[in-house]
Amino acid sequence: EDQVTQSPEALRLQEGESSSLNCSYTVSGLRGLFWYRQDPGKGPEFLFTLYSAGEEKEKERLKATLTKKESFLHITAPKPEDSATYLCAVQTSSGTYKYIFGTGTRLKVLA
Amino acid sequence: DVKVTQSSRYLVKRTGEKVFLECVQDMDHENMFWYRQDPGLGLRLIYFSYDVKMKEKGDIPEGYSVSREKKERFSLILESASTNQTSMYLCASGGASGKETQYFGPGTRLLVL
Known part of the structure; x- marks a missing residue:
């Protein structure tokens, strides 16, 4: 069965304390991650798409990487405004447009 | 700029009422x-549409x-609302290339009493 697991469920960081969020997946074939x-009470805001192992994308303090079994979202020197829930989703190559979502990591960055 | 809008941010309805949630995208x-x-359950797909008048169950x-x-408009209908349909409803749109990112609207928080 296709599955996406995110860890940790919740993470508290001090401002400036770098860390990584994990998204591991078990799917029959990966089309995209x-x-x-x-943010609380709002819709998800798109950050990155990764298509193949070894690919990396960066935006400000965030960097996403992809291997054959997992993806990491690295947060460098986070600020309080980075506090949010980060969601990972996988699109499989099963021939549909469906995403499989993880349940997210709640990040809190303390000033 | 990508734009997906939903007709309401908050809705309160009574059990048994028919509820319409509307979504509009301007990205063709x-x-x-x-x-x-829902908390602890993540996002779950209810329905999707890959063309006008075409739909598939999630x-x-x-x-x-x-x-x-119409291509830009996708409506979700709760035929007879029940309390277990109290939830955050999110609409998304994406292209048809097979590797397209989905873009989300702001969400509608529905409370069924």
Whole structure:
């Protein structure tokens, strides 16, 4: 069965304390892996798409990487405004447009 | 700039009422999706549409129907609202290339009393 697991469920960091969020997946074939940021009470905001192992994408303090079994979202020197839930989703190559979402990592960055 | 809008941010309805949630996208995307999001369960797909008047069931279609009469508009209908349909409803749209990112609307928080 296709599955996406995110860890940790929750993470508290001091401002400036770098860390990584993990998204591991078990799918029959990967078409794409997507990272989103979601603020409380709002819709997910697109961050990155990764298509193949070894690919990396960067935006400000965030960097996403992809291997054959997992993706990491690295947060360098985070600020309080980076506090949010980060969602990972996988699109499989099963022939549909469906995403499989993880349950997210709630990140809190303390000033 | 990518734009997906939803007709309401908050809705309060009574059990048994018929509820319409509307979503509009301005990106000329072929695919549109309705999800619900509940604590601990993540996002679950209710229905999606890959073309006008075309639809497919997602993982939890029971108690819901959809309508797509125009490319830019995708409606979710709760035929007879029940308390277990209290949730955050999210609409998304994406292109048809097979590797397209989905872009989400702001969400509708529905409370069924």
